[in-house]
Amino acid sequence: MSTYLEHPLLKPHTVEKRLFQMDLAASALKSSSLIVVPTGLGKTVIALMVLLARLDKGRVLFLAPTKPLVEQHAAFLRRVLKDEGEVTMMTGEMMPEKRKAAWEAARITVSTPQVIENDLLSRRIDLEDISLIIFDEAHRAVGNYAYVYIAERYAREGTNPLVLGITASPGSEKEKIAEICTNLSIENIQTRSEKDSDVAPFVHSKQIEWVKLTVPKELLDIRTAIEEVLRDRIDDLNRLGISPVKIDPRATKKELLGLQAMLMSSAKRQANQATFKGISILAEVLKLYHAIELAETQGTEALLKYFQRLQGEAISRSGSKASRRIMEDSKFRQAMQALEDLQVEHPKPAMVRKILTEQIEAKPESRIMVFTNYRDTASALIRFLKEDPKIKAVRFVGQSSRADDEGLSQKKQAEILQRFRAGEYNVLIATSVGEEGIDIPATDMVLFYEPVPSEIRSIQRKGRTGRARSGRVVVLMARGTRDEAYYWISDRKEKTMNKQMRTLSGQASQSPSSSSKDFLPRQLEITEDNPERQNRKGQESLVDWTEAYEERDKIYVDPRERGMARLLEGRGLEVTLKNLEVGDYVVSDRVAIERKTAQDFVASIIDPERNLFRQIADLARSYERPVLILEGRDLYSRQVSASSIQGALTSVAVDYGVPIIPTEDQEDTASVITMLAARERRAGHEPKLHGHKTARTLKEQQEYLISAIPSVGPSVARKLLRHFGSIEKVIAASKEELQEVDMVGPKIAERIRELVGVEYKG
Structure with a gap:
């Protein structure tokens, strides 16, 4: 009997056959399922089996939350499938029109959910002929995450839908698991643990150690x-x-x-x-x-x-x-x-160095991941560990940057991981970005700089080792601090999760008991009660929705308002995402809407980049019936005088002639926009884009450039430019010369000199 999977579309001898994976895949083909399997036990292979079985029924969409994960899954599929051309990868870097063409040509599309959500809202794609959607890291399918919207559209549009959610850790809270299942239309939960007899042969030992330290x-x-x-x-x-x-x-x-x-x-x-x-x-x-x-x-x-x-x-x-x-x-x-x-240090940095040194001396080829919650700690550890030549450490953080801490682009992240695999670095000091979905099969040790109170994050961290060979997990805990509390919270939640998943896996495979009916999504009860009736009901709903679709009011929505776009579509509007130069929503050839929360409104009064009056002037100049929607009541909660806010409101209404419609919240705003769209359609007005932003004056550009320096706001920027006369002279000024300007003290002067004088280390 072959030890590899055999299939007409698979390259021979590429995917090892494991019976527990085949059992889970077979179960997932019967109904939409959530598969919960520990990290390193081949969730992607289970997805591959289901994918292969569904390809003859239609195309497949494989979703993953980050671009590196998308690249990882696409590379795996191309490596094991005979025809690599059947796999198309889509990320935000691909132009929309190219994505549309790629979508239409592909049998298997691997993508981030944000791209699919954007293209669905922009009506470039639909999900009608998709036979399977795979949601990797399915525990993200809560709240407003893009998975939720995509699953809802799929349930509405798919002619033969099947959903597969895969995750190592859905969480311990019953309500959250229920929300994931409801949001993804899950009917069946299947799980395996490392202790199951059919899984145990493939599990590498994982030694877990706790190191308690005393804080000075x-x-x-x-x-x-x-x-x-x-x-x-x-x-x-x-x-x-x-x-x-x-x-x-x-x-x-x-x-x-x-x-x-x-x-x-x-x-x-x-x-x-x-x-x-x-x-x-x-x-x-x-x-x-x-x-x-x-x-x-x-x-x-x-x-x-x-x-x-x-x-x-x-x-x-x-x-x-x-x-x-x-x-x-x-x-x-x-x-x-x-x-x-202070003359003493926290004991953790020294203990990290000791543990790393001992591991590398005992096993020179080791690859080690150190997890910490904070970037500052990661940076401090890098500097501290430089003293040991055996430790070749690199920082691994997310993409976002702040004034004193530059993030890593996805390209840079991929480069660091490759150099880590190759051995140029042997220690990866990572924040939460390293917890989920990184393909590093040969990590020998994971060190927690601190415990985390989340069972999901703890499981993800521990899952970075013990995948291809035996691994070691070390957790540092400071005695008498929240470290100890966080550890026990995480431990309790993880045990609760495992118990919940065993219970639910058993319930979902049987006729639902009263307790499972209380927990699992409503559609499971209907499906098992009368599958034919449920199918007819779904078809009738699809017909009703299709008929309604033809009559829907139309609206253009700026991509920055994606959350509102979902609400509007849910209220029956035909939404098209479009980059709008003027306004946030275009309802007709004469009505465009600028939407601001109360806090946004106040911020746009004082922030030159968001210049409220330029936005309102562009709106009033471009559309016959402009509207400002002001959302929320906390208009006077910031350090801006009431008279300034009232003056701005008066100017918008009187000087620019733009009516202001107050709303309570997003739902209220969606109702107002829906009503405006309906009125315009009845009046015979269709959406039409026109108008352009007014370019910044040279003076505004100069002020904006200087105000972008950390600790320098618009007022200080104007004072600096008036004093020195040009940007060039501001940048050339010494620290002492800068302090001659009103409101510029030693710290602001130092920040300016640091920004313009320190060597760039890109």
């Missing part, structure tokens, strides 16, 4: 000082009486974020001074909480960098008011001074 008293004293400031702010919150229960100073970050969401929602419904003050104080609380976490679990350098960042925000005119108030607190300033004078 001096650093804990700094933590205690920050906690005193935190307790003061919590007391201020409790005195406001804005929370239904008294807030405990030991509240978790999750609880604080929940309170923040509640307050923000309350502010939108009914603005009052206490709520806005509470939101402001809570912003301070979250910053202080973060400082405490860094002091306990990260190290002195990471905490010092954070203090410097808070200080930079405090002195910047466009910076955080919360940071400013924290920096004005005498207790906090004393904690900052104590940190600067």
Whole structure:
């Protein structure tokens, strides 16, 4: 009997045959399924088997959340299929018209979900003849993630739909698993663990170690000082009486974020001074909480960098008011001074070096991943580990950049991974970007710089080792800190998840019991009750929707408003995504809409880049009936005077003649836009794009360029340009000359000189 899969479309001797994978694939072909299998046990091979079985029924769409994962899956399919040309890869880098042509020609399309969502909303593609959609990392199918929209469209459009969701960790919360299943129209859950008899032969041993460390008293004293400031702010919150229960100073970050969401929602419904003050104080609380976490679990350098960042925000005119108030607190300033004078270090960096050195000396060809939650810690570790010539470490972070921390492009990420595989680097120090879906089969050890309270992230981290050979997992924990709490939270959640998945896998393979009916999506009950009736119902719904589609009101929506585009389509509008030079929505040849949340409106008054009045002027000049939708009630929650905001509103309505329609929230906004579209269609007006943005004046371009420097806002930029006369002279000025300008102190001057004078290390 062959030990490899045999299929007319497969190259011989390329894919090893494993019975548990075949069993899971067979189950997935019977109904839309969620397959939960530990990392490294061939989820992609299971997807391949289902894909091969469905190709004769139509085309296949394989979705993965990131471009590197898309490239990885496409490369695998091309490697094992006889005809590589059957596989097409689509990412945002491909031009829309090329994507449309590629989609029409492909039998197997591998893509990021954002690209597919964009092309569906732009009506470049449809899902009618797709016989299978594979959702990799299916645990992402919650909230507003693109998977949810694509699955909903597929259920509506597909003539013979089948969904396969694959993940190593759907989460421990019953409600979240239910949401994933509902969102993807999952009818069946199948799972395997490393302990199952048919899986065990393919599992490599994974040694898990916990290293407990003692944080120096001096650093804990700094933590205690920050906690005193935190307790003061919590007391201020409790005195406001804005929370239904008294807030405990030991509240978790999750609880604080929940309170923040509640307050923000309350502010939108009914603005009052206490709520806005509470939101402001809570912003301070979250910053202080973060400082405490860094002091306990990260190290002195990471905490010092954070203090410097808070200080930079405090002195910047466009910076955080919360940071400013924290920096004005005498207790906090004393904690900052104590940190600067500190002569001891957090024990974690030294322990990392010790563990890495021992691993490399024992096994010189080792590949090691170090995970940390924070970029500052990753950077600090890189500098610290340079002292050991055996350790060739590289930082692996995401794409986003900030003033003092440049991200990595996907091309650079791929290059680093290749050099890591080749041995040019033997240690990869990664943030969360390294947790999910990286193809590094030969990692010998994973080191957690800190535990994480998420079972999904913990499983993903541990799954980076023990794939192709035995592996080692080391978790650092600082005694008496949230490290220990996070570890036990994650451990408990992981055990709960495994128990849930075993239970649900058994339920989904039988007639649903009362408990499974309460849990699994509603369509499972209908399908098992009467499959023919369910099929007829689906066909009738599709016919009804198709007929309605022909009569739908049309609208152009800017791609930046993708979330609203989904809502509008759900309300029956025929949405086309289009880059709009003027406005956010074009309803007809005469009506265009600019939508701003209350906070956006205030920000666009003071931000020269977002210049409210230029946007409104372009709208009024280009369309006969322009409209501004102002969404939300928290218009006066920022540090902008009420008279300035009222003056801007008056100018929009009177000077530019643009009516302002207030709305409560996104749903309310969608209702207003839908009504406008219906009115325009009844009046015989079809959507038509026209108008162009007004170009910035030279003066505005100069101000914008200087204001883009960190800590330099529009006001300071204007003062600098008036003083020196040109951008060239501002850049050439010395630190002392810069400080001659009003509002420019030593720190701003230093930031300017650092930006223009430090060598570029690209």
